[in-house]
Amino acid sequence: MKPQALFLLCALLPMGACQNTTSGTRQAPVVLAIHGGAGTILRKNMSAEKEAAYRAKLEEALRAGYALLDGGSEALDAVQAAILIMEDSPLFNSGHGAVLTSAGTCEMDASVMRGDTGMAGAVAGVTTTRHPILAARAVMEHSPHVLLSGAGADTFAREQGLEQVPNAFFHTTRRVQQLERWRERQKSTGSLSGAWDAQPDERHGTVGAVALDREGHLAAGTSTGGMVGKLWGRIGDSPIPGAGTWAADHTCAVSGTGWGEFFMRGTIARDVAALMEFGGLDLEQAAQRVVRTQLTERGGTGGVIALDAQGRVSAPFNTAGMYRGWIDREGRVEVHLYSAAAPAPEGP
Numbered sequence: 001m002k003p004q005a006l007f008l009l010c011a012l013l014p015m016g017a018c019q020n021t022t023s024g025t026r027q028a029p030v031v032l033a034i035h036g037g038a039g040t041i042l043r044k045n046m047s048a049e050k051e052a053a054y055r056a057k058l059e060e061a062l063r064a065g066y067a068l069l070d071g072g073s074e075a076l077d078a079v080q081a082a083i084l085i086m087e088d089s090p091l092f093n094s095g096h097g098a099v100l101t102s103a104g105t106c107e108m109d110a111s112v113m114r115g116d117t118g119m120a121g122a123v124a125g126v127t128t129t130r131h132p133i134l135a136a137r138a139v140m141e142h143s144p145h146v147l148l149s150g151a152g153a154d155t156f157a158r159e160q161g162l163e164q165v166p167n168a169f170f171h172t173t174r175r176v177q178q179l180e181r182w183r184e185r186q187k188s189t190g191s192l193s194g195a196w197d198a199q200p201d202e203r204h205g206t207v208g209a210v211a212l213d214r215e216g217h218l219a220a221g222t223s224t225g226g227m228v229g230k231l232w233g234r235i236g237d238s239p240i241p242g243a244g245t246w247a248a249d250h251t252c253a254v255s256g257t258g259w260g261e262f263f264m265r266g267t268i269a270r271d272v273a274a275l276m277e278f279g280g281l282d283l284e285q286a287a288q289r290v291v292r293t294q295l296t297e298r299g300g301t302g303g304v305i306a307l308d309a310q311g312r313v314s315a316p317f318n319t320a321g322m323y324r325g326w327i328d329r330e331g332r333v334e335v336h337l338y339s340a341a342a343p344a345p346e347g348p
């Protein structure tokens with residue numbers, strides 16, 4: 001579009017539909033929202049140093065994705081850029097730092113979805129692909145399928161030229177110790193779900209992103225190691241379109257985090273969009289309703305980040321906290337860890 005035409009378009013649009021970007025050109029708003037997992041994230045368990053590390057990494061991911069959007073890249077590129085940074089950080093349960101299965105291995109799930117075409121791609125149970133989010137995108141763009149799993153997904157990723165690493169690359173001391181604690185609890189509760197119920201704070205760390213680009217298109221992505229102590233071969237909601245991830249330009253983009261079995265049974269991500277499409281709810285109402293009903297009332301825990309094509313963000317959760325942040329339509333950066341009512345942090 002010629003600069004004169006763009007200026008005219010912006011002059012005709014309502015206030016806020018165009019904004020000043022860093023380049024100084026008035027253009028349509030772009031928005032990026034991310035999460036780094038929901039769970040028992042409490043100020044009293046968090047040192048100032050640890051909190052600062054989470055905030056810094058979330059902000060780094062946000063700024064990396066937003067810079068692409070601001071430069072005119074498509075929504076999926078921003079989603080991917082933000083998730084790549086979190087996959088590489090041991091702070092989160094995805095890529096390096098993913099939780100361990102009951103067998104002591106990392107099996108990771110990821111998915112992406114485009115709001116413009118409705119295309120989706122996903123991998124489940126990958127064990128050697130360094131960046132599961134790239135493999136998910138490759139499945140969407142370079143295969144006729146939506147979801148590849150296990151060894152086949154890793155083989156496909158390798159054939160696509162994606163970096164392969166030994167499974168030990170993903171392991172961290174923190175996750176090894178977490179698995180040991182989880183095994184102790186499982187012995188005392190006698191069941192998988194009992195052990196998860198006993199320690200909900202160890203169920204967070206999945207990462208996700210939703211973005212709105214300058215063309216008005218939405219995209220979503222989610223990447224996770226799943227749940228600590230999961231049975232080998234278990235697949236959660238994160239790679240399932242409609243459960244952990246959803247994007248459709250006419251409604252919203254959603255990425256979820258929480259107890260995956262509940263997200264799958266409740267089709268959480270898709271239901272946020274469906275309540276907008278068929279129920280006439282706005283984004284905030286739809287996201288809140290889904291978390292309250294399909295998730296909370298059925299006994300599940302977690303939350304979602306959701307973004308509509310007007311750039312509105314909603315991030316409801318029913319846990320003590322959710323690592324989350326966004327850069328909004330005005331370019332304001334926000335990062336939050338706890339629910340609003342939590343008291344101030346203590347020193348390290």
Ligand code: ASP
Pocket residue numbers: 037038203204205206224225226227235236237238244256257258259260261263
């Ligand atoms: N939803 C993920 C799963 O169940 C875990 C999480 O988000 O914490 O695999």
